[in-house]
Amino acid sequence: MEEKSTWARLRWPIKAIIIALPILAIGYWAMQSGKFDTTLAVKPDSTHINAADHATSGSETTRSFNYQPEKPVDGEYKGVVEVGASGFNSFVVNMDKENRWEIVSKDFGKSFAYEGLANTEDIRKGLKDYIGMMLDKGVKSKNIHFVISSGAQKEPKTTVISSELRKMGFVVNLVTAEQEGKLALKSVLPKAFEDNSFVVDIGSGNTKISWIDGDTKSVEAPGAKYYEKDLKDDAVYAEVKKLGEKIPANKREVCFIIGGVPFELASQTRQGEERFTVLNDPASYKADKIKTKSGVNIYKAIKDATNCDTFVFDWDANFTIGFLLSLNK
Secondary structure, X not given: OHXXXXXXXXXXXXXXXXXXXXXXXXHHHHXXXXXXXXXXXXXXXXXXXXXXXXXXXXXXXXXXXXXXXXXXXXXXXXXXXXXXXXXXXXXXEEEOOOOOEEEEEEEEOOOOHHHOOOOHHHHHHHHXXXXXXXXXXXXXXXXXXXXXXXXXXXXXXXXXXHHHHHHOOOOEEEOOHHHHHHHHHHHHOOHXXXXXXXXXXXXXXXXXXXXXXXEEEEEEEEOOOHHHXXXXXXXXXXXXXXXXXXXXXXXXXXXXXXXXXXXXXXXXXXXXXXXEEEOOOHHHXXXXXXXXXXXXXXXXXXXXXXXXXXXXXXXXXXXHHHHHHHHOO
């Protein structure tokens, strides 16, 4: 009787173990095969940044900037042609009295004037084309303006272009690098970000860095074509980094960046027709063209100086639009 009683006591624990063994084996196999791999549950998603908290998360190549500027109300069409260090660019914008604006059309043209391959008639024809395009869009002639950038003023051919414009009856507006930086900020920096962000415009002839600290501050650095002046990468990097360190620590959360090289970089990751594209880390860009490589060197210096990890390219903004905004009364 004692032997039977002992077996009775052990029978259910033994059965429980026999039943549990296959379940444990299945669980072990599933874990080993990756079915319970928790890393799959935290797959990175796209970044969403807004004016409220600027939260960031996710994969570098899919980050987005979900800010929507206010639309103009009862606006008027205005046009501006930028005579830059690398060519002519033109913009038509719809602008209201409160300086709310939206792009109507933009055209990035290539001028051979600086390479000595164009004569005055070619320049005159090119300018007429830009003017005609604006008139066709509904811009009144009194609302068409010409701005010669600070970088372009260093080019000998600029005087020829200015002369042709004056012969055609237009006023030629010359801006300094400091003014250019402030005008870039006026067009690209949303009011919601004025307290914590800064602006960079990497042009061919120079780079402008600007921010608001009471009033608008702006400093000038070499542009993406600094190699034409026999400037070395390390020297330019050091100069730009030193200037970037002037930006107050509380203004480094987001950088709004424009210019030719940022345009090229943003083109690599643009998801469609979004207004804003977040650039990748400068180290991720492999440039074949010397101008792009030089621009990335400038971009890296600014990033290293500020530790800012959110550089937002604006597809519509330009310092010349800031010029139009400055004329708005």
